Amino acid sequence: MNGQAGPAIEKVAPADLPALFVYLDDHLQDNGRAGTPLFQPMARADSRFPVDKRAAFALGLGAEVGAPGWRRAWMALDADGAICGHADLRARPERASSHRCLLGMGVHRDWRRQGLGERLLATALGWAHAQESLDWVDLEVLSSNGPARRLYARSGFAFAGELPDLFRIDGEQHGYVYMTCKV
16 A cells, blocks of 8 residues: 555545545546546546535535435545545435435545555445444446446445446446445
8 A cells, every 4th residue: 555554534524625626526537537437427528526516515514414415424645645535425315215325435546456445435334334314325336337346345235226328428328336235
């Protein structure tokens, strides 16, 4: 791991959001480029963290778990304080699904395949397990993203279904795989 014990994983605070959004914009530049699988359902040229989602992210951090739009996030920081990975859990949009949440995550290109994704997942799942109101963590992953699907399966997520040809991105057909983990 770059000659060190590994990045520290910390909970994201509102003051961290400007740096996190810069990191996310950079991270999304890898979406479907230079041998990296497409990992977000967006055109390669448009791969940026949407401005309208920034406000919802900030509001979600302040919302109580169980409230509409709640979100909790963690970031991995290297010895210099640079963000090298992230994970977040957020409310499902359906009110009747408040016992479930959605996972999002990513690892910076320089830290992939070094176990950081597993550590971030373990942190998020551990937090979810400690919440009395949460029973399930769900995720959606592009069908073609084999490395992510294998990581999720190793971390206890089970295949729950697939929608083939859900997206048309850059002239390509992409399906979505749904996975879930009981916490």
